[in-house]
Amino acid sequence: MNKTYWKRNLYILMVCQFFVMAAMTMIIPFLPLYLQELGVTDPQAVSRWAGIIFGANFLTAFLFAPLWGKLADKRGRKLMILRSGFGMAIVLTLTGFAVGPWSLLFLRLLNGMISGFIPAAIALMSMSTPKKQMGYSLGMLQAGAVAGGICGPLFGGIMADLMGFRMIFYVTGAVILVAAFGVLFFVKENFEKKEEAVKTNTVQDFKKIASTPPMLSLFFVFFIVQAALIGVNPLLSLFVQELTPAQNVAFYAGLAMSVMGFANMSASPFLGKLSDRKGHHIVLLAGLFFAALVTLPQAFVASYWQLLVFRFLLGLCLGGLLPSINSLIRHLAPEGMESRAYGFSNSFMYLGTMIGPIAGGWLASVAGIRSLFIVSAVLLFVNAAIVKFQVLPAMEKKKEKGQESGRSASELKEPRMKKGMPRGVYSK
Numbered sequence: 001m002n003k004t005y006w007k008r009n010l011y012i013l014m015v016c017q018f019f020v021m022a023a024m025t026m027i028i029p030f031l032p033l034y035l036q037e038l039g040v041t042d043p044q045a046v047s048r049w050a051g052i053i054f055g056a057n058f059l060t061a062f063l064f065a066p067l068w069g070k071l072a073d074k075r076g077r078k079l080m081i082l083r084s085g086f087g088m089a090i091v092l093t094l095t096g097f098a099v100g101p102w103s104l105l106f107l108r109l110l111n112g113m114i115s116g117f118i119p120a121a122i123a124l125m126s127m128s129t130p131k132k133q134m135g136y137s138l139g140m141l142q143a144g145a146v147a148g149g150i151c152g153p154l155f156g157g158i159m160a161d162l163m164g165f166r167m168i169f170y171v172t173g174a175v176i177l178v179a180a181f182g183v184l185f186f187v188k189e190n191f192e193k194k195e196e197a198v199k200t201n202t203v204q205d206f207k208k209i210a211s212t213p214p215m216l217s218l219f220f221v222f223f224i225v226q227a228a229l230i231g232v233n234p235l236l237s238l239f240v241q242e243l244t245p246a247q248n249v250a251f252y253a254g255l256a257m258s259v260m261g262f263a264n265m266s267a268s269p270f271l272g273k274l275s276d277r278k279g280h281h282i283v284l285l286a287g288l289f290f291a292a293l294v295t296l297p298q299a300f301v302a303s304y305w306q307l308l309v310f311r312f313l314l315g316l317c318l319g320g321l322l323p324s325i326n327s328l329i330r331h332l333a334p335e336g337m338e339s340r341a342y343g344f345s346n347s348f349m350y351l352g353t354m355i356g357p358i359a360g361g362w363l364a365s366v367a368g369i370r371s372l373f374i375v376s377a378v379l380l381f382v383n384a385a386i387v388k389f390q391v392l393p394a395m396e397k398k399k400e401k402g403q404e405s406g407r408s409a410s411e412l413k414e415p416r417m418k419k420g421m422p423r424g425v426y427s428k
Helices: 003-026 028-037 043-075 077-095 103-115 119-129 130-163 167-187 202-210 215-230 233-243 249-278 280-300 305-318 322-332 340-367 368-402
Strands: none
Touching: 003 077, 003 119, 003 130, 003 167, 003 215, 028 043, 028 103, 028 167, 043 077, 043 103, 043 119, 077 103, 077 119, 077 167, 103 305, 103 322, 119 322, 119 340, 130 167, 130 249, 130 322, 130 368, 167 202, 167 368, 202 215, 215 280, 215 322, 215 340, 215 368, 233 249, 233 305, 233 340, 249 305, 249 322, 280 305, 280 322, 280 340, 280 368, 305 322, 322 340, 340 368
């Protein structure tokens, strides 16, 4: 794929990810209210159903991510983006016709099963971007997704007041449909199908990928990052309530989440470029260490504005984490199994997203909300230790092997260019 194509793909997918994330997060602010409209009136029942329905999406996404990764390696990453885009557009539109909590639960399970738009876009860009610019490329993609995540709840809240809850699902379906058509007509992929000599199943694929050091360590890093950070989010509004007057709690809680997202969006492209120059593993280690340092003081803040400052600093750190992890997975994945590697990493991510809020709710009920920040900081320090003692030595060893063979570490994954062959032929 030539230079023009990968850059055009990047900008198109960045915009499409913005729309998809905005659409997906539009429904979060009023999901419990939608349950009330569907006939669930008991407050405790609303809380139970809201938790189950929120987690259902991530449960099926966790189970099906490896399957979609395997199909992406066999059929192409663009096809997986289209499968997810058109599928979610249909399911979210149908969600507006739900008649009770059980039908809503079924549709959320179905949505998680066919989801994967953003992971597939990451996989496509990681395969088409020149390796020297991969950090920048994935950082820009994350910036688009985070921007959508910031704007989505705001737009959803405004439209829910103007149009009602059911109409939001029709709007989100239409927005994702537009993004899917954008990918269909404007994103290019030069996919070459490779026949496997030996057919493998999911367990065999995982064993092969996990046996490539330090891939398994990166999967656990991904899991812990999601569990540590997502576990705090559902209870953040209660913590804000402790720090501010009773009025406008929703606004202040939303601001605390948005300021972190804004910092994340702003820092992602810069930290992506920095990782291209200094090494993805170096930026990952530094990001985890500083994220732990700014998470711990949040347990001891005495005012809302102190919390806001630390949430902003945490957002800056997060801008370098996921792009660095995804870049390392692309560099280390066995040839021909890149999308499967992303599929397994996404399963670990979804598992952390699902377990984090559950464990966080239990911990807060036992030890208080402030304990969440202490435990999150400890988990992030553990993550930094995993990167320091597992990932860094493996990357240094890989670099030494590249120097011994007269080639860089990144070139080990790329065949030498033959004479007379057009430049960029191996960049696909």
